[in-house]
Amino acid sequence: MTTTTTTLLDPAVVATLQGVSTATITTVLLKQGLRRVWMRGPKPQRPEQPRTVGRAFTLRFVPAREDLATPASWASPRSTRAAVEAMPAGCVAVIDAMGVTDAGVFGDILCARMAQRGVAALVTDGVVRDLAGVLGTGLPVWSQGTAAPASVAGLTFVNWQEPVGCGGVAVFPNDIVVADGDGVVLIPEALLPAVLEHGPEQERQEAWIMEQVQRGATLPGLYPMDAATLARYRAEHGG
Incomplete structure (x- = not known):
């Protein structure tokens, strides 16, 4: 299991980035030579969601395989449930769902636990389920939408805190994520200054x-x- 430690962002950094739009960040990074920093697909699931800033805590799914993608897998030590318990306060959970839109990666119960742990937001190029309950937790969510089936209907969860791809963007643990009404942008640590x-x-x-x-x-x-x-x-x- 990867054990990459997620370090907290300085509150002054968070405050500064909360005043900078994702559109502006893409332009700044374009001038630094980066073009693939805006995640294609994730959209705010509540229109009034505030701009959110945090370090990336990554989760990775692969295509469903019938012997692995089962309801029994939810009790495995390597499960989405275990990943949630490893999330530190202030992080942004970035879920690589490979763009699958017919199986919800997280639902209301997992999002409720994330909210209790102080997770800043959930971002995925897939979808969530139990949307009314998810929104009721207060956890800001950026996704491609919703779907009723559980994740195992189309995906196999494999690991957390390793490099992933989300919406066409390479995301490494501890990268900085900024999300607002225009979508989600990644800032590599080296380009944060x-x-x-x-x-x-x-x-x-x-x-x-x-x-x-x-x-x-x-x-x-x-x-x-x-x-x-x-x-x-x-x-x-x-x-």
Whole structure:
């Protein structure tokens, strides 16, 4: 069993990232050369879910095999139940379900336990089941939707805290995950300083640009800012 330790994010880092949209993060990482950081498929299952930040705690499923994907497997030491009990507070559970949408990876009881343990959110490129109960736990969920059948109807759970693929993105334990209304973005640990440095400033610049647009400004030279516009922005912001 993999025993990768999940380290907590500094509260100041969490606070900063909660003020930076996933759209902005993708742009910052694009400038760093990364294009495959937005997970295709996971969507917020409650429209008003707040932006959520945490380190990735990964879980991996493979295709169902009849001798392994059985209700009896839920009592195995290597099960989703055991994985839930290994999740630390503040983590984001990232579940590789291979995009399967006809078998729910987690339901209300597992999500209730995750909420009790202080897990920040559940993210999967698959689906959940018992949606009303899941939402009732208060656990924020990003998934492709819902399905009534249990996971063993289409998937075999194999392990946790190892590299996975979720929505076309390679996710390693302890990567940083940010999720909001636009979806879910991954920040590699090594590129976190770049996002913390450039993300908040990009948000400030784009808010200023929006103000100019609302006043009737035209886009050429404004978005992106040319040298004269950038100088005006900096003069107004003391930069």
